[in-house]
Amino acid sequence: MAVLDFTGKHIAITFPDLDEALSQANDIETAIRRADEVLKLTIESRIEDEEEIPEPTPLDKIALHDGQRTIVAKCVIKEKIKYDKKTLTLPHDLNLAAEAAGLNFSQVLQKALREELAER
Template sequence: MLSIYPACFFKEDTGYSVVFPDLNHLATCGDTLDEAIGMAVDCLAGYLYTLKKEHQEAPKPSDMSSIDPTAVAADLDLPAGEAFVNMVAVDVNDYAKTHFERSVKKTLTIPAWLNEAALEKNINFSQVLQEALKEKLHTI
Protein backbone atom coordinates (compact mmCIF):
# COMPACT_ATOMS: atom_id res chain seq x y z
CA MET A 1 0.00 0.00 0.00
CA LEU A 2 1.35 3.39 -0.98
CA SER A 3 1.81 5.97 1.79
CA ILE A 4 1.97 9.60 0.70
CA TYR A 5 2.85 12.58 2.92
CA PRO A 6 3.62 16.22 2.18
CA ALA A 7 7.17 17.33 2.86
CA CYS A 8 8.74 20.78 2.93
CA PHE A 9 12.01 21.11 1.04
CA PHE A 10 14.34 23.93 2.05
CA LYS A 11 17.34 24.99 -0.05
CA GLU A 12 20.32 25.67 2.18
CA ASP A 13 23.98 26.49 1.53
CA THR A 14 24.98 22.84 1.95
CA GLY A 15 22.05 21.21 0.13
CA TYR A 16 18.43 20.58 1.04
CA SER A 17 16.65 19.97 4.31
CA VAL A 18 13.38 18.03 4.22
CA VAL A 19 10.71 18.22 6.93
CA PHE A 20 7.48 16.23 7.28
CA PRO A 21 5.14 18.53 9.25
CA ASP A 22 2.54 15.79 9.83
CA LEU A 23 5.10 13.47 11.40
CA ASN A 24 6.32 15.55 14.35
CA HIS A 25 8.61 17.51 12.04
CA LEU A 26 10.51 14.38 11.08
CA ALA A 27 13.50 15.63 9.10
CA THR A 28 16.31 14.53 6.82
CA CYS A 29 18.59 16.16 4.27
CA GLY A 30 20.65 15.66 1.14
CA ASP A 31 23.48 17.39 -0.67
CA THR A 32 21.42 17.59 -3.88
CA LEU A 33 17.70 17.68 -4.55
CA ASP A 34 17.80 14.11 -5.91
CA GLU A 35 19.62 12.92 -2.81
CA ALA A 36 17.19 14.79 -0.54
CA ILE A 37 14.23 13.15 -2.26
CA GLY A 38 15.82 9.72 -1.84
CA MET A 39 16.55 10.44 1.79
CA ALA A 40 12.97 11.65 2.28
CA VAL A 41 11.62 8.36 0.92
CA ASP A 42 13.96 6.40 3.21
CA CYS A 43 13.08 8.57 6.21
CA LEU A 44 9.34 8.27 5.59
CA ALA A 45 9.57 4.50 5.12
CA GLY A 46 11.61 4.07 8.30
CA TYR A 47 9.25 6.19 10.37
CA LEU A 48 6.08 4.47 9.15
CA TYR A 49 7.70 1.04 9.44
CA THR A 50 8.65 1.75 13.06
CA LEU A 51 5.11 2.91 13.87
CA LYS A 52 3.75 -0.31 12.39
CA LYS A 53 6.21 -2.50 14.35
CA GLU A 54 5.23 -0.65 17.55
CA HIS A 55 1.51 -1.08 16.75
CA GLN A 56 0.98 2.67 16.55
CA GLU A 57 -1.24 4.35 14.01
CA ALA A 58 0.28 6.78 11.54
CA PRO A 59 -1.28 10.24 11.47
CA LYS A 60 -3.44 11.15 8.52
CA PRO A 61 -1.51 13.12 5.91
CA SER A 62 -2.49 16.75 5.40
CA ASP A 63 -3.57 18.11 2.09
CA MET A 64 -0.52 19.54 0.32
CA SER A 65 -2.21 22.91 -0.13
CA SER A 66 -2.63 23.29 3.64
CA ILE A 67 1.12 23.17 4.32
CA ASP A 68 2.87 26.54 4.63
CA PRO A 69 6.65 26.02 4.26
CA THR A 70 7.31 29.53 5.59
CA ALA A 71 5.54 28.68 8.87
CA VAL A 72 7.39 25.35 9.10
CA ALA A 73 10.70 27.14 8.49
CA ALA A 74 9.91 29.66 11.23
CA ASP A 75 9.11 26.85 13.70
CA LEU A 76 12.45 25.17 12.99
CA ASP A 77 14.66 28.21 12.34
CA LEU A 78 15.28 27.19 8.72
CA PRO A 79 15.75 29.54 5.76
CA ALA A 80 12.43 29.85 3.93
CA GLY A 81 13.82 31.64 0.87
CA GLU A 82 13.81 28.72 -1.55
CA ALA A 83 11.22 26.40 -0.05
CA PHE A 84 8.53 24.25 -1.60
CA VAL A 85 6.14 21.49 -0.65
CA ASN A 86 6.12 18.16 -2.46
CA MET A 87 4.41 14.86 -1.83
CA VAL A 88 6.69 11.96 -0.90
CA ALA A 89 5.38 8.45 -1.59
CA VAL A 90 6.61 5.02 -0.54
CA ASP A 91 5.24 1.48 -0.39
CA VAL A 92 6.43 0.74 3.15
CA ASN A 93 5.98 -3.04 2.94
CA ASP A 94 7.91 -3.28 -0.31
CA TYR A 95 10.61 -0.88 0.91
CA ALA A 96 11.00 -2.82 4.17
CA LYS A 97 11.56 -6.11 2.33
CA THR A 98 14.45 -4.56 0.43
CA HIS A 99 15.98 -2.32 3.09
CA PHE A 100 14.88 -3.27 6.60
CA GLU A 101 14.10 -6.98 6.57
CA ARG A 102 16.60 -8.41 4.12
CA SER A 103 18.71 -11.26 5.43
CA VAL A 104 22.47 -11.20 5.59
CA LYS A 105 24.69 -14.26 5.64
CA LYS A 106 26.88 -14.73 8.70
CA THR A 107 29.57 -17.32 9.29
CA LEU A 108 30.14 -18.50 12.83
CA THR A 109 32.19 -21.07 14.69
CA ILE A 110 30.86 -23.41 17.38
CA PRO A 111 32.37 -26.49 19.04
CA ALA A 112 31.92 -29.72 17.05
CA TRP A 113 30.07 -31.45 19.90
CA LEU A 114 27.53 -28.60 20.03
CA ASN A 115 27.01 -28.76 16.28
CA GLU A 116 26.41 -32.54 16.42
CA ALA A 117 23.98 -32.25 19.33
CA ALA A 118 22.02 -29.51 17.57
CA LEU A 119 21.87 -31.46 14.30
CA GLU A 120 20.58 -34.55 16.15
CA LYS A 121 17.70 -32.43 17.50
CA ASN A 122 17.03 -30.80 14.07
CA ILE A 123 17.64 -27.33 15.48
CA ASN A 124 17.48 -24.46 13.00
CA PHE A 125 20.72 -22.56 13.64
CA SER A 126 19.52 -19.33 12.01
CA GLN A 127 16.32 -19.26 14.02
CA VAL A 128 18.11 -19.94 17.31
CA LEU A 129 20.70 -17.25 16.61
CA GLN A 130 18.01 -14.70 15.71
CA GLU A 131 16.01 -15.49 18.86
CA ALA A 132 19.13 -15.28 21.05
CA LEU A 133 20.20 -11.96 19.52
CA LYS A 134 16.73 -10.47 19.92
CA GLU A 135 16.64 -11.57 23.56
CA LYS A 136 20.13 -10.21 24.18
CA LEU A 137 19.18 -6.91 22.53
CA HIS A 138 15.83 -6.82 24.38
CA THR A 139 13.76 -6.64 21.20
CA ILE A 140 11.41 -9.53 21.89
Protein backbone atom coordinates in the same frame (compact mmCIF):
# COMPACT_ATOMS: atom_id res chain seq x y z
CA MET B 1 4.08 15.49 1.87
CA ALA B 2 7.67 16.40 2.57
CA VAL B 3 9.01 19.93 2.87
CA LEU B 4 12.39 20.70 1.34
CA ASP B 5 14.16 23.72 2.80
CA PHE B 6 16.86 25.23 0.58
CA THR B 7 17.87 28.08 2.93
CA GLY B 8 20.83 26.38 4.62
CA LYS B 9 24.07 24.75 3.49
CA HIS B 10 22.16 21.51 2.77
CA ILE B 11 18.60 20.77 1.71
CA ALA B 12 16.71 20.01 4.91
CA ILE B 13 13.91 17.43 4.64
CA THR B 14 11.00 17.48 7.09
CA PHE B 15 7.46 16.11 7.25
CA PRO B 16 4.71 18.30 8.73
CA ASP B 17 2.85 15.25 10.09
CA LEU B 18 5.84 13.19 11.28
CA ASP B 19 8.05 15.21 13.62
CA GLU B 20 10.67 12.46 13.92
CA ALA B 21 11.11 12.15 10.13
CA LEU B 22 14.14 14.30 9.32
CA SER B 23 16.95 14.13 6.81
CA GLN B 24 19.14 16.31 4.61
CA ALA B 25 20.84 16.17 1.22
CA ASN B 26 23.23 18.11 -0.99
CA ASP B 27 21.13 18.00 -4.18
CA ILE B 28 17.49 17.67 -5.19
CA GLU B 29 17.75 14.10 -6.54
CA THR B 30 19.25 12.87 -3.29
CA ALA B 31 16.69 14.87 -1.30
CA ILE B 32 13.80 13.17 -3.10
CA ARG B 33 15.33 9.72 -2.58
CA ARG B 34 16.03 10.41 1.09
CA ALA B 35 12.52 11.76 1.63
CA ASP B 36 11.12 8.45 0.35
CA GLU B 37 13.54 6.47 2.53
CA VAL B 38 12.89 8.39 5.75
CA LEU B 39 9.13 8.19 5.16
CA LYS B 40 9.33 4.40 4.80
CA LEU B 41 11.51 3.98 7.89
CA THR B 42 9.29 6.26 9.97
CA ILE B 43 6.07 4.50 8.99
CA GLU B 44 7.60 1.05 9.56
CA SER B 45 8.76 2.17 12.99
CA ARG B 46 5.31 3.49 13.87
CA ILE B 47 3.69 0.23 12.73
CA GLU B 48 6.14 -1.80 14.81
CA ASP B 49 5.53 0.41 17.86
CA GLU B 50 1.76 0.36 17.21
CA GLU B 51 1.70 4.15 16.97
CA GLU B 52 -0.75 6.25 14.97
CA ILE B 53 0.05 7.05 11.35
CA PRO B 54 -1.61 10.40 10.61
CA GLU B 55 -3.30 11.31 7.36
CA PRO B 56 -1.06 13.64 5.34
CA THR B 57 -1.85 17.32 5.58
CA PRO B 58 -3.32 18.53 2.27
CA LEU B 59 -0.82 20.39 0.13
CA ASP B 60 -2.75 23.66 0.28
CA LYS B 61 -2.72 23.57 4.10
CA ILE B 62 1.08 23.41 4.46
CA ALA B 63 2.55 26.81 5.33
CA LEU B 64 5.80 27.38 3.46
CA HIS B 65 8.47 30.01 4.05
CA ASP B 66 10.86 31.53 1.53
CA GLY B 67 13.25 28.90 0.22
CA GLN B 68 10.88 25.97 0.91
CA ARG B 69 8.85 23.75 -1.38
CA THR B 70 6.83 20.57 -1.00
CA ILE B 71 7.27 17.24 -2.72
CA VAL B 72 5.21 14.08 -2.63
CA ALA B 73 7.23 11.43 -0.84
CA LYS B 74 6.21 7.86 -1.51
CA CYS B 75 6.94 4.40 -0.22
CA VAL B 76 5.62 0.86 -0.23
CA ILE B 77 5.11 -0.79 3.13
CA LYS B 78 4.99 -4.54 3.38
CA GLU B 79 3.69 -5.04 6.88
CA LYS B 80 5.37 -7.90 8.68
CA ILE B 81 3.01 -10.79 9.30
CA LYS B 82 2.86 -11.91 12.90
CA TYR B 83 2.68 -15.66 13.38
CA ASP B 84 1.16 -17.71 16.17
CA LYS B 85 2.45 -21.17 16.95
CA LYS B 86 -0.18 -23.88 17.39
CA THR B 87 0.09 -27.46 18.54
CA LEU B 88 -2.20 -29.97 16.90
CA THR B 89 -2.91 -33.68 17.02
CA LEU B 90 -3.16 -35.90 13.92
CA PRO B 91 -3.92 -39.55 13.41
CA HIS B 92 -0.61 -41.43 13.17
CA ASP B 93 -1.23 -42.87 9.71
CA LEU B 94 -2.19 -39.43 8.32
CA ASN B 95 0.97 -37.91 9.80
CA LEU B 96 3.16 -40.66 8.24
CA ALA B 97 1.53 -40.27 4.83
CA ALA B 98 1.86 -36.47 4.88
CA GLU B 99 5.52 -36.64 5.91
CA ALA B 100 6.22 -39.26 3.20
CA ALA B 101 4.62 -36.93 0.65
CA GLY B 102 6.85 -34.07 1.85
CA LEU B 103 3.92 -31.84 2.74
CA ASN B 104 4.53 -28.61 4.63
CA PHE B 105 2.08 -28.89 7.53
CA SER B 106 1.96 -25.16 8.15
CA GLN B 107 1.14 -24.32 4.53
CA VAL B 108 -1.51 -27.05 4.30
CA LEU B 109 -3.19 -25.85 7.49
CA GLN B 110 -3.11 -22.20 6.37
CA LYS B 111 -4.66 -23.13 3.01
CA ALA B 112 -7.38 -25.22 4.68
CA LEU B 113 -8.19 -22.43 7.16
CA ARG B 114 -8.45 -19.84 4.36
CA GLU B 115 -10.77 -22.12 2.37
CA GLU B 116 -12.92 -22.81 5.44
CA LEU B 117 -13.17 -19.10 6.27
CA ALA B 118 -14.05 -18.24 2.65
CA GLU B 119 -17.03 -20.60 2.83
CA ARG B 120 -18.53 -18.82 5.83
